[in-house]
Amino acid sequence: MSSGAHPVLAAAADAASAAYRDVRSKHSREELAETVFDGADGTPSMFVDVVVEQAIIEAATSLGVNVLSEERGWVDVGSAVTLVVDPVDGSANAAAGVPLSCFSAALAVDGRFTEALTSWLHTDERWWASSTSSAYRTSGRREINGAAVSLLRPHARNQAAWGRVAGAAARVRVLGCSTLDAVFVATGASDAFVDAGSDTHRLMDLAAAAVLVPASGGAMVDAFGRPFEFDPDLTRRWSGVVAATPELAETLCELISGGIDPAAEE
Missing domain, CATH: 3.30.540.10 (Fructose-1,6-Bisphosphatase, subunit A, domain 1)
Structure with a gap:
């Protein structure tokens, strides 16, 4: 440190x-x-x-x-x-x-x-x-073709989006630890990590990634374009997209958002 x-x-x-x-x-x-x-x-x-x-x-x-x-x-x-x-x-x-x-x-x-x-x-x-300095660099991958992508497990409401992301990626992992997945993106071990539209992520799931990944050359956004910001209201949810580059993040958001209603209930 x-x-x-x-x-x-x-x-x-x-x-x-x-x-x-x-x-x-x-x-x-x-x-x-x-x-x-x-x-x-x-x-x-x-x-x-x-x-x-x-x-x-x-x-x-x-x-x-x-x-x-x-x-x-x-x-x-x-x-x-x-x-x-x-x-x-x-x-x-x-x-x-x-x-x-x-x-x-x-x-x-x-x-x-x-x-x-x-x-x-x-x-x-x-x-x-x-927010301005990192010892790590992402893989720099801009395209989903050939990408290694980690995902949260699928839910009933986002199975189609989950399948689109998994089908487009070259390699898929499900580790069950969002913050470690984000570290792997920041350090170049993986190209992306996403919640494919299930709105599972809370503030603390993405807070470290919001600093670590952009400082390392990547992007951390919500799949549906909602701003990620500090808020003590812990009922708020996001579908985080953590990617090696803004270009890859944009492609993943397009794959996820098609046909998914972020307000839909289980």
């Missing part, structure tokens, strides 16, 4: 890594996956999520930074700086013992994302970038 990085990012990542290792060493898969309550984003919160999130909140607030997280929601300490965090992205993977889960966070200063950090919880490998 850059010496100019905000200290709360490293502190929160350290807290997440330690809590994740500790909770996994002490609890069974069934205990880790147990639903504790419905989180602030309206989705079930697993035990592993809640334990890791609590450690992050304590670390961040001790440094005088607000926290916006999917389980507890808004934790306001009166700062202009807010940590938008996904404590354990890929919770189902983490609980099951599949080593594909991440701590991921972006820093918002007066509502503007300025820097981000994603940490692979299994290895503690970390990727940091600011």
